[in-house]
Every structure is written in structure tokens, then in C-alpha cells.
Amino acid sequence: MSVFFVTGTDTEVGKTYVSSLLLQAAASVGKRTVGYKPVSAGCEFINGEWSNEDARALQNASSIEVSLQDVNPIALKPPIAPHIAAKQAGLEITQQNIIAGFEHLVAKQPDFMLVEGAGGWRLPLSSSLWMPEVVKALKLDVIVVVGMRLGCLNHAMLTIDAIQRDGLKVKGWVANQLSAQMPVYQDNLNTLKGAISAPLIAEIPFSQSVEALQRIIHRMEVLA
Ligand SMILES: Nc1ncnc2c1ncn2[C@@H]1O[C@H](COP(=O)(O)OP(=O)(O)O)[C@@H](O)[C@H]1O
Ligand SMILES: [Mg+2]
Numbered sequence: 006m007s008v009f010f011v012t013g014t015d016t017e018v019g020k021t022y023v024s025s026l027l028l029q030a031a032a033s034v035g036k037r038t039v040g041y042k043p044v045s046a047g048c049e050f051i052n053g054e055w056s057n058e059d060a061r062a063l064q065n066a067s068s069i070e071v072s073l074q075d076v077n078p079i080a081l082k083p084p085i086a087p088h089i090a091a092k093q094a095g096l097e098i099t100q101q102n103i104i105a106g107f108e109h110l111v112a113k114q115p116d117f118m119l120v121e122g123a124g125g126w127r128l129p130l131s132s133s134l135w136m137p138e139v140v141k142a143l144k145l146d147v148i149v150v151v152g153m154r155l156g157c158l159n160h161a162m163l164t165i166d167a168i169q170r171d172g173l174k175v176k177g178w179v180a181n182q183l184s185a186q187m188p189v190y191q192d193n194l195n196t197l198k199g200a201i202s203a204p205l206i207a208e209i210p211f212s213q214s215v216e217a218l219q220r221i222i223h224r225m226e227v228l229a
Contacts, residue, residue, distance in 0.1 A: 007228055008118040008170050009176055011144040012161035012168070016124045018152025019181035021059045023209060024119045025066035027148075027228075031117035031220040032068040039067045039115040042077045043103040043139075044123050044130065046225045047084030050171060055082060059121060069113050078106040098109070098130040103139050117228075120145060126164050137171040146176035148206065150229075151197065152183045161197055177206040185211045 011027075013020040028038045040063030048055040060077030067076070079098055081090035091098050108158050110118065120143070122128060128136040140147065151161045161178070168175055179199055180194055187193070198205060206228065207221045 006114075006118065008111075008120065009147055009148045009228065010120045010141075010143070010224060011148045011150060012122045012142045012164065013150040014152050014164050018150055019179075019209070020037075020121050020150045023063050023148075023150045023179050023181055024121050025062050026209065026214070026217055026221050028063070028066040028068070028117070029218055030225055033218075034225060036116040037069055037114065038117045038119075039069045039071055039110050039113065040064070040076060041107060041110050041113045041118065041120045042123075043106055043120065044079045044081070044098060044136075045077050046081040046082050046090045046123065048082045054082060055143075057227055063096055063111060063119075063121065069115055071110065073114070075106075075134050078102065087123055087131070089115065091131065092156065094150050097223060098134065100139050100142055103130075106216060107143060119148075125160075126167050131153045137168075140173060141171060143147065146174045148176055149178040149203075151178055151182050153180055153187050153193060154183050155187075158193065158196055162200060165201060166202070174198055175201075175203040179225045180207050180208045182211040183204070184196060 011024050013188035028040055031038045034145050042059050042063055048057050056073045057080050060073050064076045079115055083090050103116055119225050122136055207224045209217045
């Protein structure tokens with residue numbers, strides 16, 4: 006089984022979008038896939054239940070049939086920092102909760118599993134727990150989604166540096182185009198390619214999901 010943690014240079018940079026494509030790409034070569042979003046903040050009332058958009062996207066992109074509760078056991082309603090939303094709800098997010106949800110999905114025997122973080126890399130979960138500690142406990146290599154926009158060079162390098170300082174390995178990174186035309190896109194991409202030693206898994210174009218899926222399918226060997 007291959008399992009990776011997916012982080013990004015910020016919130017709203019395409020972690021869910023890219024994770025869904027990676028899950029679909031792995032399924033297209035016959036793998037049993039599942040996405041896990043241990044902690045989300047921001048829910049809508051849909052089909053008689055409160056659920057988070059990322060959880061719904063990962064559930065749809067998983068080839069294994071899983072409930073929203075399986076994909077996203079800790080779904081906090083307000084779209085704010087999770088540790089604050091948890092405190093408001095009188096809950097404490099613990100490493101044990103997140104690992105229990107992880108093991109519940111592993112028991113379904115996926116071949117390829119992605120765990121999507123929330124926000125960027127250094128995410129507090131409570132007054133005494135940060136997401137990187139959980140990733141370390143689970144011994145997961147990390148995929149970094151770089152949202153290609155002005156400022157991404159600094160965010161990408163700081164994120165990769167922090168992951169390595171936390172004692173974890175960057176398995177690869179994805180250049181995700183957040184707009185149809187980023188000025189000097191190619192120069193920015195080349196700068197990142199020169200500065201990041203981990204492999205570039207894929208370049209994902211803006212809003213062309215079929216082409217994006219093809220690009221990722223051809224690169225799945227990077228994650229073998
Ligand atoms: N390559 C892309 N092409 C088109 N839309 C994208 C792309 N990447 C992200 N988006 C859109 O941008 C928004 C933020 O992406 P999302 O995956 O939810 O980010 P994150 O999970 O990092 O918060 C979503 O509406 C998503 O559909
Ligand atoms: Mg997301």
C-alpha cells in the first residue's frame with residue numbers, strides 16, 4: 006500500500022483538486038483508492054447531513070465505497086482555524102482520533118491512499134498538538150501542492166524546509182496552476198525545479214480536468 010500526506014503552500018491552493026486527480030489516476034491503473042481528510046472546518050447541510058466540501062470530493066474520487074464519516078471523521082462547522090472551531094464546539098482533536106480514523110480506512114485494504122491536511126503545513130490542532138506530529142506518528146511521506154501564484158516561491162521553499170526540519174520526507178511536488186495565465190509562469194516553474202530536489206510529480210493546468218488527469222496518469226511511477 007502507498008500512502009501519502011498531501012499538504013500545500015497555503016489553504017485554497019488545490020490540495021483537494023490535486024488529491025482527487027491523483028486518486029482517479031491511481032484508480033485508472035486498477036488500484037483500490039481512498040482519500041482521508043481527518044480534520045475539516047466549514048460544513049454545509051446537504052442531503053440531510055452536515056458535510057465538508059473536501060470530504061465530498063475525496064469520497065467521490067475514492068474507488069472504495071466509504072461514508073463521509075469514514076473520509077472525514079472530524080468535521081467542524083465554521084470555516085475557521087480547526088483548533089479554534091474545535092474549542093468552540095467543546096471538542097479536543099487528538100492524535101488518537103486521527104490515527105483511529107486512519108486505521109479504519111487502512112482496514113478496507115486500499116492500494117493507494119491520500120491523507121489531506123488542512124490549511125498549510127504548520128497547522129495547530131489543539132493547544133498541544135500540531136498536524137506535523139500526527140504525520141510523523143503515521144510515518145507518511147509528503148506531497149506538496151504548490152499553488153502557482155505570485156509569492157509561491159517563498160511559500161514553497163518554506164514549506165519544504167519545514168517538512169524536512171520536522172524529520173519527514175518530501176516525496177514530490179505538484180505545480181498547480183491557479184489561473185489560466187500566471188505572468189512568467191514558466192520562469193517561476195523553472196526556479197522551483199532548480200530549487201526543489203524532490204521530483205516534480207506533475208504540472209496541473211487550470212480547469213482542464215481531462216488533460217490534468219492524463220498528465221498525472223503518466224507520472225504515477227514517481228509515487229510507486
Ligand atoms: N488546476 C485547477 N484548475 C481549476 N480549478 C482549480 C485548480 N486547482 C484548484 N482549483 C479550484 O480552486 C479552489 C481551491 O482548490 P482546493 O483544491 O479546494 O484547495 P485546497 O484543498 O488547497 O484548499 C477550488 O474551487 C478548486 O476547484
Ligand atoms: Mg482542501
